Amino acid sequence: MTASQIIFYIISAFVLGTGILSVTARKIFRSAIWLLFSLIGIAGLYFWMQVEFIAAVQIVIYVGGIVVLIIFSIFLTQQSGKEMPKSSMTGGIASALAVLFGFVLSCLLIWQNDFSLVAKNFDWTVAQIGAQMLNTGDGGFALPFEVVSILLLAAMIGCIVIAMKSPNLKSETLQTQNPSNPKE
């Protein structure tokens, strides 16, 4: 076993272990911290694959952005030290069985497929990635780039509109919603 293999299996065990802890931890804040470690481990996996640009993107956006956003929303919405109620036993067993079945099926599919590895090296620099992303010619990604920029702008405005506090509207909607609230 070479050092590279050992590093890969250590990173994989780290990612999977912290991922499992993230979805099973009873305290929501710990769950978010385990998710943070899992995302850092995935960035390490990208570094191991020598795709440094994606690893940097992963750290900047996920670790620096999304997890911080999630932690902020945890602090805004509930007491982080409180334990979450346990889910039902039958539901947990059923979902574990479903997930195990899907996992085994996918693993069988991967196992039976033989991937024809290419000997060529993957040596793209960040400058080349950027040049192809903004290229309007053949194989360029200028149009998806612009579409994604519009999507980000729309998401930003939408977030502000949704999360903005409007006291008059809120009290009106509460008054109209409460009597017609169906209790089933």
Place this chain on the structure above:
Amino acid sequence: MSSVPITHILFVSTALFFIGMYGFFTRRNMITMLMAIELMLNSVNINFVAFNKYLFPENLDGIFFTIFIVTIAAAEAAVAIAIIINLYRSHKSIDVDDATEMKF
């Protein structure tokens, strides 16, 4: 680096995807469900990067798909958290079982 077969990388990403799916099925809190979705999106990203690097090293399409998925995941998380905060203001709870107004 090539000593690790690509199937092992795919096994890791598959396991991560189904861990996220388990969390999505069992959790009832909206923020933790969002975290499970982030795990699933990340496992897909690992797949894209591994395929691009080991099977199609002369192209960059997998890298671009990963970048776009990360961007859209960020937008999705932001909108989801805005909705969750708004829901918390009106319901004082972010449990999915408590938001049943639109349930038929």
